[in-house]
Amino acid sequence: MNAVLKGIASLMLLLGLCAPAAAHKPSDSYLSLRREAGQLSGRWDIALRDLDSVFELDRNHDDRIDWGEVRTRRDEIDRYAKSRLSLSAGAACPLQIADHLIEQHSDGRYLVLLLQAPCAGDGALSVDYAALFDVDAQHRGLLKLELGDATVLSAVLSREQPRQTFQAGGASHWQAFAGYVRDGIFHIAIGYDHLLFLVALLLPAVLGRAGRAWQPVPSLSVAAVSVLKIVTAFTLAHSVTLSLATLGIVQIPARLTESIIALSVLLTAVDNLVPFLPARRWTVAFAFGLIHGFGFASVLADLELPRSALALSLVGFNVGVELGQLAVVAVLIPLAYLLRRSLLYQPVVLRGGSVAIGLLAAGWLAERSLDLKLMPF
Amino acid sequence: MPPSFLIAVAILLCSLAVGSAAAPYRPRSDSEVLETLPRSAQRGDSSAVRALRLLHARDPANLDIAVRLAQAQIAAARAASDPRLWGQAQATLAAWWEQAAAPVPVLLLRAAIRQNRHEFAAAQADLRRAIAEQPAHAQAWLDLASLQQATGDLAGAANSCEHVIGAGATAIGTVCRAGVDALTGAGAKAYRVLEDTIAQEGLAAQPAAVRTWALTLLAELAERLGRNGEADRWYRQSLAVDPADSYTLAAYADFLLDRRRAVEVTVLIAADTPIDSLLLRRAQADRLLGADTAQTGSDALAARFDALRQRGDNVHRREESRFRLALAQDPAAALELALQNWAVQKEPLDARIALEAALAAGRPEAATEVVRWVAESGLQDVRLDALLHPVPAR
Numbered sequence: 069m070n071a072v073l074k075g076i077a078s079l080m081l082l083l084g085l086c087a088p089a090a091a092h093k094p095s096d097s098y099l100s101l102r103r104e105a106g107q108l109s110g111r112w113d114i115a116l117r118d119l120d121s122v123f124e125l126d127r128n129h130d131d132r133i134d135w136g137e138v139r140t141r142r143d144e145i146d147r148y149a150k151s152r153l154s155l156s157a158g159a160a161c162p163l164q165i166a167d168h169l170i171e172q173h174s175d176g177r178y179l180v181l182l183l184q185a186p187c188a189g190d191g192a193l194s195v196d197y198a199a200l201f202d203v204d205a206q207h208r209g210l211l212k213l214e215l216g217d218a219t220v221l222s223a224v225l226s227r228e229q230p231r232q233t234f235q236a237g238g239a240s241h242w243q244a245f246a247g248y249v250r251d252g253i254f255h256i257a258i259g260y261d262h263l264l265f266l267v268a269l270l271l272p273a274v275l276g277r278a279g280r281a282w283q284p285v286p287s288l289s290v291a292a293v294s295v296l297k298i299v300t301a302f303t304l305a306h307s308v309t310l311s312l313a314t315l316g317i318v319q320i321p322a323r324l325t326e327s328i329i330a331l332s333v334l335l336t337a338v339d340n341l342v343p344f345l346p347a348r349r350w351t352v353a354f355a356f357g358l359i360h361g362f363g364f365a366s367v368l369a370d371l372e373l374p375r376s377a378l379a380l381s382l383v384g385f386n387v388g389v390e391l392g393q394l395a396v397v398a399v400l401i402p403l404a405y406l407l408r409r410s411l412l413y414q415p416v417v418l419r420g421g422s423v424a425i426g427l428l429a430a431g432w433l434a435e436r437s438l439d440l441k442l443m444p445f
Numbered sequence: 446m447p448p449s450f451l452i453a454v455a456i457l458l459c460s461l462a463v464g465s466a467a468a469p470y471r472p473r474s475d476s477e478v479l480e481t482l483p484r485s486a487q488r489g490d491s492s493a494v495r496a497l498r499l500l501h502a503r504d505p506a507n508l509d510i511a512v513r514l515a516q517a518q519i520a521a522a523r524a525a526s527d528p529r530l531w532g533q534a535q536a537t538l539a540a541w542w543e544q545a546a547a548p549v550p551v552l553l554l555r556a557a558i559r560q561n562r563h564e565f566a567a568a569q570a571d572l573r574r575a576i577a578e579q580p581a582h583a584q585a586w587l588d589l590a591s592l593q594q595a596t597g598d599l600a601g602a603a604n605s606c607e608h609v610i611g612a613g614a615t616a617i618g619t620v621c622r623a624g625v626d627a628l629t630g631a632g633a634k635a636y637r638v639l640e641d642t643i644a645q646e647g648l649a650a651q652p653a654a655v656r657t658w659a660l661t662l663l664a665e666l667a668e669r670l671g672r673n674g675e676a677d678r679w680y681r682q683s684l685a686v687d688p689a690d691s692y693t694l695a696a697y698a699d700f701l702l703d704r705r706r707a708v709e710v711t712v713l714i715a716a717d718t719p720i721d722s723l724l725l726r727r728a729q730a731d732r733l734l735g736a737d738t739a740q741t742g743s744d745a746l747a748a749r750f751d752a753l754r755q756r757g758d759n760v761h762r763r764e765e766s767r768f769r770l771a772l773a774q775d776p777a778a779a780l781e782l783a784l785q786n787w788a789v790q791k792e793p794l795d796a797r798i799a800l801e802a803a804l805a806a807g808r809p810e811a812a813t814e815v816v817r818w819v820a821e822s823g824l825q826d827v828r829l830d831a832l833l834h835p836v837p838a839r
Contacts, residue, residue: 091719091721091724091745091749092525092526092527092528092529092719092720092721093528093529093749093752093753094528094529094532094753094756094758095528095529095532096752096755096756111469116479116480117480117482117529118529120480120482121533126482131481131482131483132478132480132481132482133478133479133480133482134475134476134477134478134479135472135474135475135476135477135479136475136476138479139475169469169470169471170469170470170471170472170479171468171469171470174745174748174749174752175719175749175752176480177479177480180469201536202536202539203533203536204529204532204533204535204536205532205533205535205536205539205542206528206531206532206535206562207532208756208757210755210756224755224756224757
C-alpha cells in the first residue's frame with residue numbers, strides 16, 4: 069500500500085502537480101564541509117532559482133525548470149562552482165564534483181553538488197567564496213565546517229566578507245568532551261521535570277514503609293543503600309534509552325515522551341501519598357528512568373552532533389547528567405536524613421512536597437498531552 | 446467522490462512526495478519539474494527588461510541602462526515582496542555601489558535598497574546628498590518623507606512632504622502630508638483632505654502604484670479613526686486597483702482579523718503564499734478557524750525566520766514578533782523582538798505589537814517608552830486605545 073501511494077505521489081511530482089510554491093527568501097547557498105586527514109568532503113546546495121539567474125536554465129521560458137534543463141548544463145555549473153569557491157590549507161585543495169542531486173529547502177529546490185577536495189596541507193583552512201555576488205549582491209554562503217575532532221564551526225560568507233580562515237585543530241577532544249559534560253549538567257539543572265522526579269523518588273528514602281505508614285530509618289547506612297539503589301537504577305535505565313535513541317535504534321515522538329515523563333512524576337508523587345507502586349523503589353526508578361532517557365536524547369539531538377563524535381558526546385552528556393543528579397542527592401539526602409524524625413517531615417516535607425510536585429506534574433501532563441501552554445515553565 | 450475529498454487525497458499524496466524529497470535525491474527523468482519560477486512578469490522579466498539585462502551585461506558601467514534595469518528590479522521586488530530581486534538590483538548598481546558621491550539616480554535607488562535592509566541612517570545620507578545636488582527633486586523628498594515616517598521623525602516627514610509640493614508634485618505631496626498629519630493628531634482633517642485629493646481628477650491620472658498608496662492610506666486612517674465601514678470600502682477600492690499589492694493585502698487582512706472575519710482572509714491570501722508577511726496573516730486566520738493548515742503555516746514561518754537568522758538578517762523583527770505572540774505563543778520572545786524593532790521603526794503597527802507583547806508577557810512597564818511616544822506624537826488609533834490603559838505612563 070505504502071509503495072503504491074509513494075508511486076502515485078512521485079508520479080504527481082513528475083507531472084509538476086505538487087511543485088510547492090517557492091517561498092520568498094533572500095538568496096543563500098549551504099556549504100557543508102568535513103575535514104579529515106588529507107581530505108575535504110561535503111556538499112554545496114545552491115538554489116535552482118539562483119542558478120537560473122546565472123545560466124538561464126529555463127531555456128524554453130515556460131517558467132519551470134525541469135531536471136533535463138539542469139542535467140544538460142552540469143559541466144557549465146561545475147566550472148562555475150570551481151571558479152567561485154577556492155579552498156586551501158597552505159597549498160590549494162582542488163575541488164572535485166562527484167555527483168549532482170536535488171534537495172528541497174524552504175524556498176524551493178536546490179542543486180546539491182557533492183564535493184571532494186584532496187587537501188594535503190595541515191595548516192589553517194582558508195575558504196574563499198565568490199558565488200552569485202555578481203547577480204545578487206545580498207547573496208550569502210552559509211558554511212558549516214566539521215573538523216576531525218567533532219568541532220563544528222560555522223560562518224556566513226558575504227560580498228563584504230567573502231573569505232574566512234579556520235585554524236586546523238579547533239578545540240581538542242578533551243574540550244569537546246568537557247563541553248558535552250557541561251551541556252548535561254545544564255540540562256539536569258534546568259530540567260525541572262527530571263529534578264522533581266528524583267526529589268519525589270528520594271523524599272521517602274529516609275523512611276521505611278511500615279504497612280501503609282512511614283517509619284524513619286534507623287541509620288544513615290540504610291538510607292544510603294536505598295538511595296544508591298534508586299540512583300543506580302535510574303542512571304542505568306536512562307543511559308540505555310539515551311544511547312538507543314541517539315544511535316537512532318529506537319525513536320519515540322517528543323510529545324509522547326514528554327507527556328509520559330510528566331506522568332511518571334505525577335505517579336511517583338501520588339505513590340508517596342497513597343502507596344500503589346511496587347514497594348521496592350528502585351524498580352520504579354528503573355521503569356520510569358527508561359522514558360526519561362528519551363527525554364535526554366531529544367536535548368542531545370537538538371545540539372546537532374557530528375556523527376563522527378557521537379560516542380564522545382553521548383558519554384560526555386551522560387556524565388554531565390549524572391554529576392548534576394549527584395549534586396541534587398548530595399544536598400537533598402543529608403537534609404532529609406537530619407529532618408526525618410522531625411514532626412514536620414512527614415506532613416509538610418513528604419506529603420506537602422508530594423502534593424505540590426503532583427500538581428505541577430498534572431499541569432505539565434495536561435499541557436504536553438494537549439499541546440497547550442498553561443504554565444510559565 | 447466529493448471534490449474536497451479528492452483535494453485532501455492530493456494534498457496527502459503531495460506531502461508524501463515532497464516529504465520523501467527531504468533528503469537529496471536523483472530525479473527519475475529529464476521531464477521531472479523541479480522548480481516553478483515566479484512568473485516572468487513578477488520577476489520584472491518582460492522582454493524589455495530582458496533586453497536591458499543583456500545590454501547591462503555587455504556594458505555594466507553604462508549609467509542609463511543600469512538605472513533603468515535597477516528601477517525595474519526594485520519595482521518588481523516591491524510588487525512581489527521578493528528579497529532576491531532587491532539583491533539583484535544592488536548587483537546591477539555594482540559599478541557605483543561603493544561611491545559615496547554616486548550620481549543622483551543611483552543615490553535614490555541605493556537609498557531604497559538600504560531602507561529595505563533597514564540601514565536607515567545610510568539611506569537617509571544618500572537622500573540628503575541627492576537633495577543637496579538637486580533641491581527640487583520631488584521623488585527624493587518623497588522617499589525621504591517615507592523614511593522619516595518609518596523611523597518616527599514625523600516633524601521631518603511633514604517638512605519633506607511640503608518640499609514635494611514645492612517641487613511641483615502637488616497631488617502626491619498633499620497625500621504625503623495628509624499621511625503624516627494623520628499620525629500627529631489631525632486625523633479627521635487629514636481624512637477630509639485625502640478624500641478630496643482622491644476624488645480629484647489629478648490622482649486618477651497617476652500611476653496605479655500612487656492610487657493604491659493613497660487609497661490604502663485612506664483606508665488605514667479610517668480604520669484608526671474607528672470608521673470601519675469606510676475603511677472596508679477603501680481597502681476594497683485599493684485592491685481593485687492592484688489586487689496583488691502585498692502591503693494593502695496585509696493591512697486589509699489585519700483589519701479583517703481584528704473583526705474575526707477569518708474566512709475572508711483565507712479568500713484573500715492563499716495558504717501557500719510565498720510572502721512571509723501574508724503567510725503570517727493567513728496562519729492567524731487558519732488558527733481562528735481551527736484549520737489544520739494553521740500548523741503548516743506556522744511551521745513554515747518558523748523555518749523561514751530561522752533561515753533569516755542563520756544568514757544574519759534582522760529586518761523581520763516586526764513580523765517575527767507577531768509570529769511569536771500569535772502563533773508560537775511565546776510572549777517573552779515576542780516582547781524582546783518587538784522592543785528591538787521599536788528601537789528602529791515607529792509606525793502604528795510597531796507600537797501595537799510592542800504594546801500587545803508587553804501585556805501578554807505580563808510586563809506592561811516594558812512598553813512605557815511606546816506609550817510616551819504615542820502620547821507625544823498625538824497618534825489617534827482606536828486599536829491602541831484599549832492597549833494603552835494598562836501600561837503605566839512615565
